[in-house]
Amino acid sequence: MSSAIAVKGGRLIDPANGVDGEHDLYIDADGFVAGIGQAPAGFVAERTIDATGLVVCPGLVDLRARLREPGLEHKATLESELKAAVAGGITTLCCPPDTRPVIDTPAMAQMIQSRAWRFGYAFVHPLGALTRDLEGKQLTDMEALDEAGCVAFTNALAPVIDTLVMRRAMEYAATFDLVVFLHSEDPWLRANGCCHEGEVAARLGLPAIPEAAETVAVARDLALIDQTGVRAHFCGLSTARAVEMIAEAQRRGLPVTADVTAHHLHLTEDDIGDFNTQCHVQPPLRSRRDREALRRGLVGGVIGAICSDHQPHEPDAKLAPFSESEPGISGLETLLPLTLRLVHEGLLTLPEAIALLTHKPADILGLESGRLNVGATADVCIFDPAERWRLTEDRLVSRGHNTPFLGAEFQGRVRYTLVGGRLVYEADVPAGG
């Protein structure tokens, strides 16, 4: 049980409801939005947050964040990463099934949710495994996993090599109107590659992943979606051509959506420089041309969400020759700042940027989160859009300090995060402090 909270004087941006203006937000003791602009009759605030000069928006919805528990607790834990999530303004996140053991049973799905619930930070929705143990051979009990709270099904980064298995998985998911998340990458073309096949790989002599590794797999998956009619979501597009292919499929009316990671919107292969393992990600950072196409895809609506693709690592995971280092970026706490950077660069308006982090990803999942109408769960992110700050290791809440953005300057910092009407995060130092 929380206490009634009034958030006063802020700029309320709720893109799902077309709201953008100075409106106070009233949250009742049950954790729901009780009033906007005007307090409901008899409302008594037990706490008032002065949001003057701040932006008040729905809590962010992150389509992919690895929490590393269970199985990889030397990298991070549910508790550490959920704290990091709310420090980044994220109140709902999806946890991919590549934990150890894999989320391929209802018990695993329930265990993760109940443990997350106990910590009480962000809401965690598991993504169920598409095939048992992610081996690409046998389907999981998708209907039971759906009952147990899985919001979508995916084989995560493990490829489903057998096309027939993929077809069956999609057909089965379509039977129950379940959403399938796809990481489309051809494992043969990927081979042992670790970076984009382009100028940087040519210069550094690194095993490379061609553009076709993505396009060949997207083409296969689109053909199967076309035939099965499954609702499908493409995760983390990296190439210009894949964006075109998805756009074309959407024009034909296929039920497909796509997301992009915040880092692919900012970094390119050039950022690898001289073997910077913090830029080792999967799919790889590609050319400038690809990055521009991803940005256009976002503006044009082909890409419907920005996610963190959070992958926290212990320091040793990156202290290796580039190809042997583990891929991934610790991204929960840079999701909002990197998206705001797109606003500063003139690519998106602030409400557009917030939509891509809130109700749009929620819509992909079929969740009601990401909006702040009266009666909605009061998941709220309150940030100072003007504060400039520098990302340093001691500022990171996540156990994973693996980010190429250490030392980077950002504008816009989370000040308060509310989950179900409870204040779960409050920045220690106010602006300029």
Next chain:
Amino acid sequence: MTQLQFDENGKLKHFLTIEGLSRRTILQILDTAKSFISVGQREIKKVPLLRGRTVVNLFFEASTRTRTTFEIAAKRLSADVINLNIATSSTNKGETLLDTVRNLEAMHTDLFVVRHNRSGAAHLIAAHVPPHVHIINAGDGSHAHPTQAMLDMFTIREHKGDFEPLKVAIVGDILHSRVARSQIHALRTLGVAEIRVVAPRTLLPTGVESLGVVPYYDMRAGLEGVDVVMMLRLQRERMTGALIPSPQEYFNLYGLTPDKLRYAKPDAIVLHPGPMNRGLEIDSAVADGPQSVILPQVTNGIAVRMAIMALILGGSADNARGRRAEDAA
């Protein structure tokens, strides 16, 4: 690009890659190497430049020629040399690599000569050793083999003098070749007229033109009028990866035979970093023929590696030459 190999005063601290070196530095190394050639011709083949210094040859990948020439080079400079051949596998993790180096550095090593099968290994080590420890890259994955490229430049200079008018063809498995990448950077910095790479497309990296070279798929056209032919070794394991159809087809199309060599200038020289696959990338008639400078390359490799060690460990190359002159006096 690579700032890691210079100290705060711009002095060369590590020797990791040719990329980023100035023309002046490259020529300085070649000049110093020239002055060291005579050391190998003396009865007592030693100068006291690195007396009391400890050099560790840290080889995570098998090598005979490179390791031996580094060892001889260090010994001729009077350093104490330790050779470590550490069997490695693809499952060997970087933690082990850095831990290995940390353990050895605790024994007060001054210089590590490192060879590793992963691109970037030497950079990784250089980024994590204390300031007084130096690293020479003796080959990292497919990335760089800068001392090999330097000895190739030395050999070309001995035979051709100026670099500017030269047309050079590099032939073979460019995709996987650390030697080719370092040669390309060196030749570009030295300002040669033209660099060609000759190979089937399966053995050329995508975007190879961005390295400043012109690709040729036909070897005769690629050798037409060149002054220098630099052959690369074709690793036997490339036969299995669908990169080339067969050794016969490769030899027919890209093996250096007397017939194909006739397309180059009559006085063109032929280099090969060794070990050679006779009958695969090079015909014995060429390897042992009058245009081959393959054996002098090996001899020059010692002087060039002495020059690089002296430059990195013993202060500036001028200083190194000075101390050597004092010793000779």
